[in-house]
Amino acid sequence: MKPRALAYPDLILFNGKIRSFAGENSIREALACAGGRIVATGNSEDIRRLAGPDTQSIDLKGRTTIPGLTDTHVHLSEKGTAEMELIDCRDFYTDVHSIADILERLAKRAADAPKGSWIVAHGSPMQDFRLNDKRFPNKHDLDRAIPDHLVSISFGAHITVGNSKxxxxxxxxxxxxxxxxxxxxxDPQTGEPTGELHERAQLILRKVAPEFNYLQLKDGIVFALNQCLERGVTTVHDIVRSGEPVRAYQEIYREGRMHARVSILPRVIESNIGSRSLIELGLTTGFGNEWLRVGGVKMSIDGGITGRNACFYDPYEDDEHNYGIIRIQQDELNDTVQKCHDAGLRCCVHAIGDRAFDMALDAYENAVQKSPRKDHRHRIEHMGNWLSTQERMQRMVRSGIIAIPNIAIGYYVGDAILDCVGEKRLTKAFPFRTLLRNGVIIAGGSDSPGYWPVDPLRDIAACVSRKMRWGEVWIPEERITTAEAFAMHTTTAAYVGFEENDKGTLEVGKLADLAVLAEDPFEIQAERIKDLPVEMTIVGGEIKYQA
Ligand SMILES: [Zn+2]
Known part of the structure; x- marks a missing residue:
């Protein structure tokens, strides 16, 4: 696309270390933006000469600037309102270490809430192992701290605890x-409920707890997008499963409240959206504009790993009868993938267990063989986390299937996954070095927010250092370079979004999406990249976040 010819740039950044990511050694001092795009790059003196009377000029004072980051797999609209509204007791987000810490947070909120109202909070999955008390709070703990309100606190997707009220x-x-x-x-002694509700028993409590309304949904999306900006993220690929968030996004955009860019991935099957309705409407991937567009369709073959529903050929370690669950049978999967493929809709199929990987590959090969098309860019969500055998990698490369691994899962709960899947299946967990060597295209998705925040800098640090939050340097031979890890969230992510002409590098003609970092991530210890402060995030040539 040709940049708009404007008399003067709107914004100039100079005296910086601008890493354009366009090939090696592509560092510039300065950059000029006009009409939302980059119109010039070069040395400070030349670029500053372009300034007009209304041009805003920012002295970067030597700071490093990189292309805005992309997270290719988030549940932002689904979780944004909880991020904003619920009391945060998650140890992956906060410094909660004990039941007392949790109670303190709940009591603080209760002090300002009318008696008899709901106090709703969320903790982290498997937090009982990490709390000093080595257990979840029960109704007695909650009653003691918050006697006059109704309390509900969830710990991941599988456990919720309520107080007596x-x-x-x-x-x-x-x-x-x-x-x-x-x-x-x-309680085994008294027979009284302890407050702890597992799996579908949580619904009994949820049915009486207050629900979020549409205005809260919209505000939650704005809130969560702004949180992305704080970590240098300018684009997310968001999975939606009803029309409500899609409508919310459109309204937010019109209201001028959308400060980061979104590709929506409507989920079909076990969703309020049918693939037929998208196809009947004639929607193809890319429909929309630079801020909000259709990125493809999502479907889930198996369940999640922490709930032990991901589908493997071998059973879970401590549960010899559990192989996980298949939510879409092969026939329906083939049919849906084929129809979307033929309609020009890119598919993003969730597969976590190895049996699900093979089903996804079968469906894609079938579609690509029947109607060959080079540029489909179909993806397998969570492929590349483990069990990427030589055969599977060859099939990925042969059919041009993209893998979306999630190092954040390994970083936060890799130890728990080792427990439930076993060491043998994870000898090659997150084998990014091997995947790249074999020519598999990989881009980073965090599966956040909810369990952990959207933060590609954390994920990049983990890819390069292999240092996990639970302490281990996990399979260090699968380390990739800092440049390769950034590519997963910039250049390759742009390709995965069909947006390589607009995003991924800081070159003339591309969107002016960039992040200014406190230090150069290429010159610090890899592990420290995760703590790198983002000082400024610019989207479309406008400052959308400033520390
Ligand atoms: Zn997901």
Whole structure:
């Protein structure tokens, strides 16, 4: 695309170390933007000469500037409102270390809330292992700290704890039977519910707890997008499963409240959106504009790993009958992928276990063989986390399938995954060196927010250092370089979004999306990249975040 011819740039950044990521040694001192795009790069003196009377000029004072980062797999609209509204007791986000810390946060909110109202909080999955108390709080703990309110706190997707008042509202007593697919924990001595509700038993409580409304959904999206900007993220690929967030995004955009760019990936199957309706509308990948567009369709073959629903050929370590679950049978998968492929909709298929990987590959090969098309850029979400055998990698490369691994999962809960999947299947976990050597295209997706924040700098640090949050330097031979790790969130991510002409590098003609960092990530210890402060984030030539 040709840059708009304007008399003067709107914005000039000079005296910096601008890493354009366009080939090696492509460092510039200065850059000029006009009409939302980069119109010139070069040395400070030449670029500053372009300034007109209304041009804003920023002295970078030697600081490093990089292309805006992309996270290719987020659940931002789904989780944004919880990010904004719920009391945060998650140890991956906060410095909560004990039940007392949790109670303190809840009591603080309760002090300002009318008696008898709900206090809703969220913690992290498997936090019981990491709390000093080595257990979750129970209703007695909650009653003691918050006697006059109804309390509900979830720990990941599988466990919610309520206090006595909340259980009462949900009519959960010692006589309430376990619902199908759920369990109400009861004290073995007294037979009374402890407050801990597992799986589908959580729904009994959720049914009486307050729900978020549409205005909260919209504000939550704005809130979560602004959080992305704080970590230098200028584009996300967001999975949506109903029309509501799609409508919300359009309104937010029109209201001028959308400060980062979004590609939506509507989920079909087990969703409020059918692939047929998208196809009937004639939507193809890329529909929309630079801020909001359709990135493809998402579907999920198997379940999640922490709930032990990802589908493997071999059973879970401590559960010899559990192989996980298949949510889409092969016929339906083939059919849906084929129809979307033929309609020009890129597919993003979620597969976590090896059986699901093979089903996804079968479906893609089938579609590509029937109607060959080079530039489909179909993806497998979570492929590249483990079990990337030589055969699977060859199939990926042969059919041009992109892998979207999630190092954040390894970084935060790799130890727990080792426990449930076993060492043998994870000898080659997150094998990014091997994947790149074999020519597999990989881009980074964090699966956040919710369990952990959107933060590609953390993920880049983990890819380069292999140092996990739980302490281990995990499989160091699979380290990749800093440049390769950044590519997963810039150049390659732009390709994955069909946006390589607009994003990924800082070159003339591309969108002026960039992040100014406190230090040069290429010149510090890899592990420290995760703590690098982002000092400024610019999207479309406008400062959208400033520290
Ligand atoms: Zn996901």
């Amino acid at each position: 909340a259980l009462e509202a949900a009519k959960i007593t010692r006589d309430t039977p376990d619902p199908a697919g759920g369990a109400i924990h009861k």
